[in-house]
Amino acid sequence: MTSPLSYEQDDLGVVTLTLNHPETRNALTGTGIVEAMLEACDRIEHDPSVRAVIITATGTIFSSGGKIDEMQRQIGPDYNSAVIRQEYRHGIQRLPLAIHHLEVPTIAAVNGPAIGAGCDLTCMCDIRIASEAATFAESFVKVGIVPGDGGTWFLPRVIGMARAAEMSFTGEAIDAKTALDWGMVSRVVPAEDLLSTAQTLARKMAVNSAPAIRMTKRLLREGQQSSLANLLELSAAYQSIIHKTEEHAAIVKDFMDKKAARRASKG
Numbered sequence: 001m002t003s004p005l006s007y008e009q010d011d012l013g014v015v016t017l018t019l020n021h022p023e024t025r026n027a028l029t030g031t032g033i034v035e036a037m038l039e040a041c042d043r044i045e046h047d048p049s050v051r052a053v054i055i056t057a058t059g060t061i062f063s064s065g066g067k068i069d070e071m072q073r074q075i076g077p078d079y080n081s082a083v084i085r086q087e088y089r090h091g092i093q094r095l096p097l098a099i100h101h102l103e104v105p106t107i108a109a110v111n112g113p114a115i116g117a118g119c120d121l122t123c124m125c126d127i128r129i130a131s132e133a134a135t136f137a138e139s140f141v142k143v144g145i146v147p148g149d150g151g152t153w154f155l156p157r158v159i160g161m162a163r164a165a166e167m168s169f170t171g172e173a174i175d176a177k178t179a180l181d182w183g184m185v186s187r188v189v190p191a192e193d194l195l196s197t198a199q200t201l202a203r204k205m206a207v208n209s210a211p212a213i214r215m216t217k218r219l220l221r222e223g224q225q226s227s228l229a230n231l232l233e234l235s236a237a238y239q240s241i242i243h244k245t246e247e248h249a250a251i252v253k254d255f256m257d258k259k260a261a262r263r264a265s266k267g
Contacts, residue, residue: 051206063118
């Protein structure tokens with residue numbers, strides 16, 4: 001049986017996770033993708049060689065979100081509200097926590113429509129790059145439900161409250177150009193260049209100091225909810241740690257050696 005998620009790591013420590021359940025257009029629920037993503041996140045967290053993560057998908061659809069078949073099951077007589085609540089808490093709601101808490105940078109390479117929970121999955125990542133064919137829809141209202149996977153937390157932080165409200169209340173999709181204009185994605189590229197663009201960006205991150213990248217990401221996260229005074233205190237603590245890392249010492253030594261060499265050549 002083909003895995004619903006592939007895990008590949010290159011020589012610089014860039015991991016590419018590829019959603020691979022074409023028969024459901026890479027639906028997150030009822031396909032094993034959520035479970036596989038959770039396993040991948042745990043693997044990444046326990047592997048210090050990982051420097052960055054790309055999340056993308058096979059085919060022409062990034063993710064169709066939730067399966068309607070699963071929704072039909074949940075409205076049946078065997079499922080009361082308490083059971084459904086626990087399914088969410090112990091199911092898909094583990095995914096935003098796992099991705100959000102990854103210490104390394106995450107990039108969503110969005111190859112096509114990202115619908116409902118698929119749209120939210122892109123927002124869980126630090127950076128989004130879109131193919132020209134990508135679209136984004138916070139479409140839960142279209143099937144009469146609410147975002148149950150943290151979309152109402154992530155989306156306003158990505159594009160602001162007013163635009164998040166527009167997407168959430170209408171359920172209408174926006175195209176890649178609009179997503180770029182709204183700051184939802186940082187760039188739009190031809191479909192054939194999507195993965196290579198994401199890989200190039202990830203590798204530019206991967207060559208930098210791993211401790212510095214991880215701590216910088218943590219500070220960016222803390223800055224979204226912390227006071228300036230508290231963030232400065234945490235920054236000072238992190239800086240005191242990072243100044244003592246081998247990576248920082250090697251960079252400073254290389255800079256000073258080159259500076260000495262330039263002086264010597266002038267003397």
